[in-house]
Amino acid sequence: MKQTILITGGAGFIGSHVVRLFVNKYPEYHIINLDALTYAGNLENLTDLDQSPNYTFIKADIRDAEAIDALFEKYPITGVCHLAAESHVDRSIAEPMAFITTNIIGTVNLLNAARKAWTGNFEGKRFYHISTDEVYGSLGSEGFFVETTPYDPRSPYSASKASSDHLVRAYFHTYGLPVVITNCSNNYGQNQFPEKLIPLAINNIKHMKPIPVYGKGENIRDWLYVIDHARAIDLVFHKGNNGETYNIGGFNEWTNISLIHVLCEIMDRKMNRPPGTSASLITYVKDRAGHDLRYAIDATKIQKELGWEPSLQFAEGLEKTVDWYLDNEEWMDRITTGKYQAYYEQQYHKR
Numbered sequence: 072m073k074q075t076i077l078i079t080g081g082a083g084f085i086g087s088h089v090v091r092l093f094v095n096k097y098p099e100y101h102i103i104n105l106d107a108l109t110y111a112g113n114l115e116n117l118t119d120l121d122q123s124p125n126y127t128f129i130k131a132d133i134r135d136a137e138a139i140d141a142l143f144e145k146y147p148i149t150g151v152c153h154l155a156a157e158s159h160v161d162r163s164i165a166e167p168m169a170f171i172t173t174n175i176i177g178t179v180n181l182l183n184a185a186r187k188a189w190t191g192n193f194e195g196k197r198f199y200h201i202s203t204d205e206v207y208g209s210l211g212s213e214g215f216f217v218e219t220t221p222y223d224p225r226s227p228y229s230a231s232k233a234s235s236d237h238l239v240r241a242y243f244h245t246y247g248l249p250v251v252i253t254n255c256s257n258n259y260g261q262n263q264f265p266e267k268l269i270p271l272a273i274n275n276i277k278h279m280k281p282i283p284v285y286g287k288g289e290n291i292r293d294w295l296y297v298i299d300h301a302r303a304i305d306l307v308f309h310k311g312n313n314g315e316t317y318n319i320g321g322f323n324e325w326t327n328i329s330l331i332h333v334l335c336e337i338m339d340r341k342m343n344r345p346p347g348t349s350a351s352l353i354t355y356v357k358d359r360a361g362h363d364l365r366y367a368i369d370a371t372k373i374q375k376e377l378g379w380e381p382s383l384q385f386a387e388g389l390e391k392t393v394d395w396y397l398d399n400e401e402w403m404d405r406i407t408t409g410k411y412q413a414y415y416e417q418q419y420h421k422r
């Protein structure tokens with residue numbers, strides 16, 4: 072079926088992989104990538120799609136309800152994959168308001184626009200909200216997050232995502248809007264903004280700068296390769312059931328410090344440095360406020376019901392990731408110098 076799919080946040084890390092997958096896999100679909108191009112949005116992630124006939128980029132802010140309504144009037148949107156968000160926990164601790172306005176109000180603006188455009192004809196429509204495992208709070212050393220785990224968000228980021236999840240569910244129950252939600256664990260891979268642990272560590276090691284480890288480095292995260300997340304999003308968008316939630320995870324838990332040691336070994340090898348060189352950069356710093364101890368996803372539901380599983384082992388995924396950052400120095404340099412933000416002007420303002 073011909074579909075017009077609005078992907079929000081498509082210039083970001085995960086969104087860019089989802090946009091690429093959908094544009095290339097479904098040439099019969101029209102894919103609209105809506106992104107405000109905040110500091111985290113980088114259109115250079117998608118230069119390979121510039122000439123794709125089934126792809127449109129629109130610079131707009133999901134906080135602007137009128138702009139979102141206008142978009143639904145202009146295009147016959149049949150599906151939404153909503154990824155646009157403020158996504159970094161440390162920024163949410165420093166400046167929570169952007170998280171409230173984008174993650175909560177922005178999501179409601181999209182829900183309202185979809186509801187207005189689709190009321191009376193929900194057949195074949197889908198509003199897919201992409202969320203995080205952080206809404207479930209923090210685990211002790213035992214147990215896993217399942218879809219029925221009570222919400223217990225503990226940072227402004229996770230609280231804003233939890234709030235948006237509740238609103239998406241409320242629109243399903245109240246108005247019958249055909250929604251689906253996924254909650255995923257930590258992603259890693261190419262094109263991740265270097266404020267997050269893995270690209271930050273790779274970049275610092277490369278430049279022989281200290282690797283900041285919060286607290287004792289004992290916090291645990293469950294890591295998933297970003298392309299496996301994009302594959303899961305494709306599957307849930309097409310095969311998931313309305314009103315359902317699916318957890319997505321890597322079955323892959325690491326303490327931060329063990330993960331950093333593995334990265335250090337890979338970097339020593341790739342950069343032909345004596346063993347131990349990178350590890351000497353490990354620097355323990357003040358802990359993050361309210362630092363969640365452990366996230367771990369039980370992804371049995373999506374595995375059993377939709378047949379999804381991660382395709383890559385972590386060792387292989389990390390190698391690929393390190394190779395990508397080392398082979399794409401310019402991408403990182405343009406971020407660290409701020410030059411990446413000029414791409415939109417160059418590419419789109421000439422039209």
Ligand code: NAD
Binds near residue numbers: 081084108109110154
């Ligand atoms: P990101 O920060 O890399 O990208 C976010 C994108 O959203 C950017 O392109 C940014 O420009 C855009 N954006 C921000 N505010 C906007 C606004 N007001 N209007 C329009 N666009 C706006 O984030 P990411 O890591 O790719 O995460 C994408 C989604 O996946 C988020 O909803 C996040 O909560 C969720 N998620 C992320 C992870 C992870 O490990 N990164 C894990 C689970 C879920």
Ligand code: TYD
Binds near residue numbers: 161269283291
């Ligand atoms: P991050 O990549 O920010 O993801 P999240 O907070 O959403 O899990 O951080 C991953 C883990 O690494 C988290 O426990 C915080 C820790 N961390 C550091 O120790 N040092 C750093 O410089 C960063 C950015 C994170």
